[in-house]
Amino acid sequence: MTYVITFWTCYILYMEYKAVANMRLRHLAAESRRPDQLTVLVRNVPPDPDESVNEHVEHFFCVNHPDHYLCHQVVYNANDLAKLVAQRKAMQNWLTYYENKFERKPSSRPTTKTGYGGFWGTTVDAIDFYTSKMDILAEQEAVEREKIMNDPKAIMPAAFVSFRSRWGTAVCAQTQQCHNPTIWLTEWAPEPRDVFWDNLAIPYVELSIRRLLTTVALFFLIFCFMIPIAFVQSLANLEGIQKVLPFLKPVIEMKTVKSVIQGFLPGIALKIFLIILPTILMTMSQIEGYTSLSYLDRRSAEKYFWFIIVNVFLGSIITGTAFQQLKSFLEQPPTEIPKTVGVSIPMKATFFITYIMVDGWAGIAAEILRVVPLVIFHLKNTFLVKTEQDRQQAMDPGHLDFATSEPRIQFYFLLGLVYAAVAPILLPFIIVFFAFAYVVFRHQVINVYDQKYESGARYWPDVHRRLIICLIISQLLMMGLLSTKKFAKVTALLLPQPILTFWFYRYCAGRFESAFSKFPLQEAMVKDTLEKATEPNLNLKEYLKDAYVHPVFKGNDFDRPRVVDEEESNPLVRTKRTSQGTTRYNSEASSSATTTPVANNDSPRLM
Incomplete structure (x- = not known):
């Protein structure tokens, strides 16, 4: 079954890569000066x-x-x-x-x-x-x-x-x-x-140093992200606040205040950190020195993708913070890592079904309703708008945020690949998500968002690469899962899959990628x-x-x-x-x- 999923996915990716490359060449040939x-x-x-x-x-x-x-x-x-x-x-x-x-x-x-x-x-x-x-x-x-x-x-x-x-x-x-x-x-x-x-x-000579330092900073951001959140959440409990701010003890002991602190502050702290995360990643991409907005979006999407993989996917499968996960991985042989993760996959199917409905379906509904932009517009219109220029800026619908939207969609693609053979019951929920996402985002692009730039589908090679990464991750986790079920011979039969998938990626890159970086x-x-x-x-x-x-x-x-x-x-x-x-x-x-x-x-x- 895993080979069927792999070959079908590679076939679809090949046909899509070919279609996008041809559309790009037709666009370059037809566009005006x-x-x-x-x-x-x-x-x-x-x-x-x-x-x-x-x-x-x-x-x-x-x-x-x-x-x-x-x-x-x-x-x-x-x-x-x-x-x-x-x-x-x-x-x-x-x-x-x-x-x-x-x-x-x-x-x-x-x-x-x-x-x-x-x-x-x-x-x-x-x-x-x-x-x-x-x-x-x-x-x-x-x-x-x-x-x-x-x-x-x-x-x-x-x-x-x-x-x-x-x-x-x-x-x-x-x-x-x-x-x-x-x-x-x-x-x-x-x-x-x-x-x-x-x-x-x-200066051009600074770029290599900047990108090296940014890579190191990204590593610590991904694997230590829960540390500042844990610190803030520690202040969200009564003992932590009384220890840091003892003069607030009479207020904290009030029943209403106590319930708010214990019930809402931990979740609010996590939400605030997640809201500012895309801004942090975009700032890191800007520090790297790229000279176009489109490339900044692509680099930010790359960083956000890896953050989701580690802190959402692996973080949901394995208990503990990402840093604890990294420590446990370093303390065991590399061959044991897929087994460690694979054994937890079937047990998390119900959690990810709930996650798809809460984050995926609700996120699509929020995208079409645009409640937050509507509230922000009325707040600006009430308190900040002074001139017609201010009003136009307040009414600006913005642009589609590729740096966050695209990695989230790829995360659901990863869930589909991982659970297609393990727990197929998850697939209908993912199919419904992609169906609604297609309809909603198509409407938003055509009728709502402004176009920030036109790069002629240069985004696609990055999308293709991350989809291949999702496919390889699903293959490794399947091998780890089967190894825990004492199917050693079956696991050996799956070893060629990642190798063939990587060869397929190299073939597609050699066949089509030049169309996205060069003009014939x-x-x-x-x-x-x-x-x-x-x-x-x-x-x-x-x-x-x-x-x-x-x-x-x-x-x-x-x-x-x-x-x-x-x-x-x-x-x-x-x-x-x-x-x-x-x-x-x-x-x-x-x-x-x-x-x-x-x-x-x-x-x-x-x-």
Whole structure:
């Protein structure tokens, strides 16, 4: 039976991988012109004693790509400028609020206090106060811009380089540029709205160290996650609170307070930690230095997946914290680990049925009802909305959170594989979950959520790999379960399964994965030829000049670049809802890096 499940799963995964790869290639062939099709991100530009980074980039690509190089935009470290821009946006919003208030009631000018949030300090005229604040910040911003332009240290060894054709872009992005493989590193540039500007200012040499430290931190987060929860929950009992805060003893001894502390606080403590977990994992991914929002989502999903495997799956099967599980695993031979876990699997079938109904079915119902976003909107609308911009931000439906939704769905896939042969009674509950999940998420993507970026299904290789991991885990646990039932000969027959599954994964990666990281030169030439035939007078330099300009260099224009608006008006999936004019992605400008467009000349210029 396990071989039937394995071969059927591999067959479905193969057909799905093939279908997704073909859809991606058709999408790339059919999509309209976008800046990322003609741009590469160059990192680790080597220093030159005679040329600036700007001149060095131009010189290198003029020499090595003379027929295809068009222009470039160097990357600047503008951390202080980004903070000033964010502050000025906040001041502008307050100024607009008080001006509207004065228009509604011109008989008296509005006042505010000079302290934080207007809650304390000297009472002053609000319009004059925020106007003066705006003027001061505008002057500081102008000084900071000039400082960045004149400081060579503000120029990072990176640039967005644009080409005249997709063919030339593909050649540059997919080849080694120098005999030294550690410099002049090129990769496909993310689309403009997908760029995570903060990480462009991170020196490339730091990335390996950052990722190593993040991996170590993730290990301790996964296996020690219950330690801070246990500490907080220890304070949730009466003795712990009285020991730490003895002056609260009279309050704690009240019957109502005692019941709340004993009944609700432990669960609330666990829930709070689980709510902030995705934020922690996303922060760790940002520290790793990835330069696109899509890649950050993929890395966060990877981390969340392993957290669920250890703390939810193994944590539910084996009693004790993850750290205790790790200790027990280290104290026994590796061959005994599947046996230790496998013996507990049948006994937990009832628990996981309940878990599917409580977390899975209820989670899908909560997704379609969106009760929490509705409550948050009304709270914002009541207490925080001051201007029309605030209202638009409060009404922003957000985007589908791949970093948490996708690993949770894969967890249910793992449960189905593990219990398909052990306790098939679990399968109807999982099938119902996937059926409702398909209907609900399809509705949410089409009618509710905004599209944050378009990566063209680059997520799929990561999804495929984690599904293969789920399949191998189920095979190892089945071997461990059978070994506890004294079926040694049957267990030996199952040994080839993980090996064949891993070989299948390697075959699929070699067969299809290149379609998700490379663009065929043949397809690039076809698109270039068609574009030249249909638009012979196209001015690519004009089209690309503002594509990768950071929002903080937009001056008083806080809107998104023109190319981003074009992308949102031509989505991959036509939706029934229209995006609000201003979303929270517009304000993701507080960063440590920025770019300015550079034409084929020696001095950078701001747009």
